[in-house]
Amino acid sequence: MATTAPNWEICRQGSVVPFTLIEGxxxxxxxxxxVLEDHMLHLTPEHVAELDAAVEAVxxxxxxxxxxxxxxxxxxxxxxxxxxxxxxxxxxxxxxRGVPVWRYSxxxxxxxxxILGLHWGRAVPQNAKGHLIGHIKDIGHDPxxxxxxxYASKAAQPWHNDGPADLVSLLCLSDAxxxxxxxxxxxxxxxxxxxxxxxxxxxxxxxxxxxxRKSEVPEGKKPFxxxxxxxxxxxxxxxxxxxxxxxxxxxxxxxxKLQQQHHEAMALFNNLACSPQLSIRxxxxxxxxxxxxxxxxxxxxxxxxxxxxxxxxxxxxxxxxPNDRPLPECYAExxxxxxxxxxxxxxxxxGAAPNIPTEAE
Numbered sequence: 001m002a003t004t005a006p007n008w009e010i011c012r013q014g015s016v017v018p019f020t021l022i023e024g025x026x027x028x029x030x031x032x033x034x035v036l037e038d039h040m041l042h043l044t045p046e047h048v049a050e051l052d053a054a055v056e057a058v059x060x061x062x063x064x065x066x067x068x069x070x071x072x073x074x075x076x077x078x079x080x081x082x083x084x085x086x087x088x089x090x091x092x093x094x095x096x097r098g099v100p101v102w103r104y105s106x107x108x109x110x111x112x113x114x115i116l117g118l119h120w121g122r123a124v125p126q127n128a129k130g131h132l133i134g135h136i137k138d139i140g141h142d143p144x145x146x147x148x149x150x151y152a153s154k155a156a157q158p159w160h161n162d163g164p165a166d167l168v169s170l171l172c173l174s175d176a177x178x179x180x181x182x183x184x185x186x187x188x189x190x191x192x193x194x195x196x197x198x199x200x201x202x203x204x205x206x207x208x209x210x211x212x213r214k215s216e217v218p219e220g221k222k223p224f225x226x227x228x229x230x231x232x233x234x235x236x237x238x239x240x241x242x243x244x245x246x247x248x249x250x251x252x253x254x255x256x257k258l259q260q261q262h263h264e265a266m267a268l269f270n271n272l273a274c275s276p277q278l279s280i281r282x283x284x285x286x287x288x289x290x291x292x293x294x295x296x297x298x299x300x301x302x303x304x305x306x307x308x309x310x311x312x313x314x315x316x317x318x319x320x321x322p323n324d325r326p327l328p329e330c331y332a333e334x335x336x337x338x339x340x341x342x343x344x345x346x347x348x349x350x351g352a353a354p355n356i357p358t359e360a361e
Contacts, residue, residue: 013188013296013325018232019202021195025091026296027188030280036095041083043098047076051099055111065114065356066123066132073115080119083291087120087167088324092296093184096289101173106358113171113289113315114356120291121319124165124336124346128216130353135360136170136314138306146248147214150301151316152360157301159273160242161187161294163211163227163334165318165345166325168299169291172284176312180304182290185279187239187298190272191230194265201265205229209262210255211240211334212248218336219350224249225333229269233328238295240334241269273298284314295325313360320345 009020016022033039043051050073058068073080083094096116101109110133117123123132127149134151141148143155150157162168170182195202208226217223231238243266249255272278279300284290292299304312322342327335335344 014235016235016237021192022188028091028186029277040095040097041079050076054115055108058111071115084120087291087293092293094291099287101287117317121321124318124320125354126318128349130355132354133356134316136316137360139360154304156303159298159300161298163240164347167319169317171315172286172288173313174286176304177307177310178305179302180312181281181283181302183279183281183300185273185298188296189278193272204261204265210249212245216347218348224252227330231328234326236325
């Protein structure tokens with residue numbers, strides 16, 4: 001990777017000056033984490049016993065999962081809360097290994113994941129159907145249809161972040177016969193490399209970009225909205241990026257056409273995000289949990305092939321913690337009308353009551 005130019009000013013999150021290099025734990029590279037297993041929360045038998053007991057108690061209560069809150073697990077809650085702090089305020093990601101999904105029923109899987117998520121924030125709806133826990137599974141949706149949410153297909157998902165939430169989490173229930181690797185990279189490191197390699201593109205990325213809603217349009221809103229990629233606000237850099245949504249927005253006559261500088265910026269951004277120097281890749285195995293900050297991390301999903309014996313199926317949570325970073329007002333368009341920590345986030349469509357489906361739909 002390029003080295004820092006001698007005259008660059010260097011800042012940290014909380015005191016970021018626009019268009020300067022950012023240092024800190026969220027500006028990591030792949031070389032910082034050569035052995036991922038050393039940076040996971042490995043559940044102990046005691047942790048699992050506590051989770052089992054909590055799942056049993058929740059299901060026996062007769063409550064809907066979305067009405068369950070404030071569970072305390074004697075030895076597990078502390079490490080889970082620390083994982084959340086790591087994702088929000090540290091390197092931007094955390095991994096948990098050992099949730100015993102292979103011996104849980106579907107209701108137990110959902111309850112266990114809900115219990116974990118309670119430690120990281122308020123779950124918010126992920127689509128026009130109001131799903132609070134999403135199912136990441138190939139259900140035959142056509143990836144060539146520009147309105148398809150790619151999580152319901154077997155196609156690769158390009159590098160992006162899930163903009164409508166502060167945190168995104170995945171729990172692997174079962175893996176594919178082939179492929180389906182999960183990758184993530186630091187969007188802060190991508191920002192730094194763009195400043196080093198092509199500083200003329202940084203103002204382009206901090207300028208207007210138009211984001212398509214893929215027909216999931218809240219009442220009173222347009223089917224697209226404007227939000228920069230690089231968002232400098234009150235001393236923080238928050239990155240929002242998803243190039244297929246920018247391309248799709250071009251279908252609307254009111255949206256300005258992407259110019260050569262936009263295409264150049266996207267090409268460099270994508271190349272940096274997926275580079276071996278900046279990205280980490282792994283295949284999530286059953287019982288693995290991934291937790292990412294949508295403000296400082298990008299993620300990717302490789303194409304996959306299922307078989308009768310191996311069908312890739314993950315659960316997803318979008319989470320709004322009560323104490324995340326300040327965001328500029330433009331995020332209200334992607335955060336359900338609010339930028340207030342703990343109250344922001346989700347896709348809110350009139351008539352879609354929040355719910356937790358047991359299967360992909």
